[in-house]
Amino acid sequence: MSDKSAISQEQFEEIERYLLGEMNPEERVQFEGKLGADTKLQEELLIQQKLQAAIELDAWRESLDKRAKTRSLRPIWKYGIAASIIVLLGFAVWIGFQESTPDTSDLYAAYFYPDPGLPIPMSSTDTYQFDEGMVSYKEEKYEDALDLWKQLLENTPTDTVLYYSAMAELNLGNAKLAAQKLEQLIANPSGEFYSKSLWYRSLIYLHEGDLKNAQALLQQLPTDNSRRNELLAKIQEQLKASE
Amino acid sequence: MIFSFSGILLNLKTDLQPVTKTTSHFSELPKQWLDSAYQNNQNWCIRYVIKNQGSEQEAKDIFQDSLAAAWVNLRTGKFEGNEENFHGYIRQICKYKWLNELKRKGRFTNAIDLERMDATPDDNEDLNLLLDETDILMKSIESLGDNCKVILKAFYYLKESLTEIAHKMGTTDQSIKTIKYRCMNRLRKAYIALKSQNER
Numbered sequence: 254m255s256d257k258s259a260i261s262q263e264q265f266e267e268i269e270r271y272l273l274g275e276m277n278p279e280e281r282v283q284f285e286g287k288l289g290a291d292t293k294l295q296e297e298l299l300i301q302q303k304l305q306a307a308i309e310l311d312a313w314r315e316s317l318d319k320r321a322k323t324r325s326l327r328p329i330w331k332y333g334i335a336a337s338i339i340v341l342l343g344f345a346v347w348i349g350f351q352e353s354t355p356d357t358s359d360l361y362a363a364y365f366y367p368d369p370g371l372p373i374p375m376s377s378t379d380t381y382q383f384d385e386g387m388v389s390y391k392e393e394k395y396e397d398a399l400d401l402w403k404q405l406l407e408n409t410p411t412d413t414v415l416y417y418s419a420m421a422e423l424n425l426g427n428a429k430l431a432a433q434k435l436e437q438l439i440a441n442p443s444g445e446f447y448s449k450s451l452w453y454r455s456l457i458y459l460h461e462g463d464l465k466n467a468q469a470l471l472q473q474l475p476t477d478n479s480r481r482n483e484l485l486a487k488i489q490e491q492l493k494a495s496e
Numbered sequence: 497m498i499f500s501f502s503g504i505l506l507n508l509k510t511d512l513q514p515v516t517k518t519t520s521h522f523s524e525l526p527k528q529w530l531d532s533a534y535q536n537n538q539n540w541c542i543r544y545v546i547k548n549q550g551s552e553q554e555a556k557d558i559f560q561d562s563l564a565a566a567w568v569n570l571r572t573g574k575f576e577g578n579e580e581n582f583h584g585y586i587r588q589i590c591k592y593k594w595l596n597e598l599k600r601k602g603r604f605t606n607a608i609d610l611e612r613m614d615a616t617p618d619d620n621e622d623l624n625l626l627l628d629e630t631d632i633l634m635k636s637i638e639s640l641g642d643n644c645k646v647i648l649k650a651f652y653y654l655k656e657s658l659t660e661i662a663h664k665m666g667t668t669d670q671s672i673k674t675i676k677y678r679c680m681n682r683l684r685k686a687y688i689a690l691k692s693q694n695e696r
Binding site: 259260262265266299300301302303304305306307308309310311312313314315316317381382385388389397400401403404408 | 526527530531534560563564567568570571572573629633634636637641642643645648649652653654665666667668670671674675677678680681683684685687688
């Protein structure tokens, strides 16, 4: 049995191209040469062949069942409630960040923590594309996440995908693009990402050196948030010092 | 009475085989080949099992397992032959598996119709391994979420292109490529975990 770590996308695609007959004769000869000398590659090829056979069998059985009408169609479960819980959990994680040691010379750096993202449900039908983007986000592959979410943003935009797209942009260092998205969320005070958006938008203002706007946004956050109070106090100190 | 099992593995290759011309058309048209194997052999296998003390449900299960095992060996290049050979191979596995099942359940008696039987129930390690392997593979599939199943089925079974799948799912080719890779990785991981568990 080969090692248990995941197969790389590059190796997976090379084997797949071979199995699907997509290699040109030259590539094929080269691959077969490599195959003859590499037992791990042989094992991996065999695994991929078996997995493909299993997929074919499973799909065929399913179509046979449907044709025979012996099995009713599986209902497509909605994941609305699960999604709400996930959003709440994500918010709890955000709220639960450790107290930071403030650095008055760079408040942004002291207070900025990347949003950790949402837990991924095991088998979600409705949100699969968002979930796949979240897998990329959590792997810190923010560009992949944005690519996966791009169409969702265009076709079926939600606050969740807008917010995490903003976070992905921010984590890539694209503060302006992140700010544009966050402002759309801030425009809706009843939205579920309103508070988090205010927080990150105010941090972007800090990054840009705009203490007044950062202060104005933080003042809109609930006063029982200790991190908000701490940062606001520091901003006010700096504003006072600069007067 | 001594039975031999020589007929079953005549076409079975033990070395790893690259995809060959002989088997490539199976992979191009899995549905047609599986349908044909089903239509030509299911009734035969069911009759065989019922005639030898089995119930109809047992017979159906035995047939499904036999077809799956034969398919795995066909798709891994370990079985080579034409369609007729393949059908014969399925029937041999059906006999073998049913006899093993009877033995396991303590129902193996002399009354069984073994006139045409050319297999000993417990003398073929390769076939036992293949049946176990097939069972693990099918269990691994259960670990996949619905969206992975939809994408993998569309690509590997229905032979749809990444573009077609992306269009249907309202996303990009690149996204489907990434998701497909991840789904296969999840499946691979589940398979390896189940296999290690089985080997313990």
